Amino acid sequence: MAYDAWCLSQYGVDRYLNSWPLYLTNYGGGQSILYAYLCAALFRIFGYHSFLVRLPSILFSSLTLFFGVKITEKLYPGKYMPALAAGILLTICPALILQGRLGIDCYLMLGASTVFLYLFLCAAETGKVRYYIGAGLSGGLLLYTYALTYFVLPLFLAISLFYVLWVKRFSLRGWAAMAVPMAVLAFPLILIQIINIFDLPEMKLGCFTLTKLNMYRVSEFTGFDFSKFLSMLRMVFIGNELSYTSAPGFFNFYILSIPLFFIGFCSLLWKAWRSIAKRKHVGSIYVLLWFLIIFLLFCNLKPIGYRISGIYFAVVAITVCGLQSLLCFLSRKKILKISLSAAFSAFYLVGFARFGFYYYMGAYTAETNPLTHFDILVTEAVEYLEAHPEFQNQGTYMAEPVVYYMLSTLASPYDVRYDIHTLDSDYYVCGSLPEIQDGYNYIVRNHLTEYAEELRRKGYTEVIFTGYSLFYQEADQNGISNAG
Structure with missing residues (x-):
């Protein structure tokens, strides 16, 4: 809305x-x-x-x-x-x-x-x-x-x-x-x-x-x-x-x-x-x-x-x-x-x-009562990737629906084709967090602790934002992504 x-x-x-x-x-x-x-x-x-x-x-x-x-x-x-x-x-x-x-x-x-x-x-x-x-x-x-x-x-x-x-x-x-x-x-x-x-x-x-x-x-x-x-x-x-x-x-x-x-x-x-x-x-x-x-x-x-x-x-x-x-x-x-x-x-x-x-007084929080469909936008993570092209890799996955990306970036509806579930983009992939694979970045909410721990074990670099983190792979001197 x-x-x-x-x-x-x-x-x-x-x-x-x-x-x-x-x-x-x-x-x-x-x-x-x-x-x-x-x-x-x-x-x-x-x-x-x-x-x-x-x-x-x-x-x-x-x-x-x-x-x-x-x-x-x-x-x-x-x-x-x-x-x-x-x-x-x-x-x-x-x-x-x-x-x-x-x-x-x-x-x-x-x-x-x-x-x-x-x-x-x-x-x-x-x-x-x-x-x-x-x-x-x-x-x-x-x-x-x-x-x-x-x-x-x-x-x-x-x-x-x-x-x-x-x-x-x-x-x-x-x-x-x-x-x-x-x-x-x-x-x-x-x-x-x-x-x-x-x-x-x-x-x-x-x-x-x-x-x-x-x-x-x-x-x-x-x-x-x-x-x-x-x-x-x-x-x-x-x-x-x-x-x-x-x-x-x-x-x-x-x-x-x-x-x-x-x-x-x-x-x-x-x-x-x-x-x-x-x-x-x-x-x-x-x-x-x-x-x-x-x-x-x-x-x-x-x-x-x-x-x-x-x-x-x-x-x-x-x-x-x-x-x-x-x-x-x-x-x-x-x-x-x-x-x-x-x-x-x-x-x-x-x-x-x-x-x-x-x-x-603090008992009703985003951690104790996470609200489905009311997540914080991922604007900071997108802006971070846009400002650091060396960390962009092949693409970025996020679990949120397409419209979260669009509201996070305030993208024009004329520039981004939208048909309920899919985004016309070769880079941002919305709607799910698949099995972790090399060469991709991941935007992960704080409550998805097991997924985040697996990314940390695999050697991904974590950038922490309010309510979520961005995980990306750094490339070595030969341009190959480092991963565990």
Whole structure:
């Protein structure tokens, strides 16, 4: 994604030379575009830097925090404790800290959906057209954060439409004002779906490319499976095997959130029943609906940690609802209520202190938790070889995909032919570290200790960089490479 963004910032094409694609090809299955466009704008202004790859995720996490608190304030008017609790949980929970630091396209869904839910809730409660227009714009942009929203957003709007009709909150003028900007933004993505479903050729919409993918991933929907239901429960609350989406040994929202969530979930189901029975509008229904749609959709897919981040605000909001319901139940027992509030605060504070010590104080490192697909670039090694032609030998092997080399060198997509897996180069060979052979150099990550030790035994010279080493053979006076 970062290399695609670099190409867009400099040349107006992605790495496959598609001009301004509205859906990235990536490795053939596609990737949502909004993150790449935001990075491209930053690269255009500041040049390439790894921090800028993370910056959109940081900014959208801030949107989650700000609008998440605003939503909670609207759901509990006149009460400061629920909004405070939501703000604290959105700040200290491991899952939200982790998702706010990595440049993954689908992570923008969380911030964008929180903005959309806030504007939609304001529109439904006030009936003001400006909020409907804002919901339409934010909902349209939400579609560019992650392809799952192609299912989530229409389902949410359809069920919400029935709900507002039932509780007599429907505004034809408002829904029309929301539909227009949302439809305009959705139109190119609809065309992309038509192209891929009906196997039509790739098309242009002005300067924008309507991408034809090598594989259309709608086949990933395999039907409801109870094992996936259990996997989703585990993945949402406990975590998963990916160390960049959940921290080993820590619950995503701390263990206390699990009972509070289920209290809140039952409370919201009861509110929904009463709302429908009495035909009275209740704003918290939209949060419950958002959670259920995403959760049940993933019971028809393979749950993966980074894919489900769009559900996180709903989890926090329902947990806060459980806390508020519990404290309201104890409202007549003031001492017990205060004691329980203090105990909950202390529990979360201790949990965050424990996680913070692990995460910020040195236990969570590149050595203890190497992140696949998030390796440091090999720019320094390539620059070293280019500056020392006497050490270049016949070629250089690296285990990383081709795109790592291209981003490391910021090569022009016009100068380097790229077709997903291979590089048009007689010198750099990417994608694997083969059996060691004389006359070649090797770029090796620090965690590949056995491979590096074998190179050292064979007499290769090692140049150490941050996170990896370059191994090369020095030639003797007759030009023959020295090796053990």
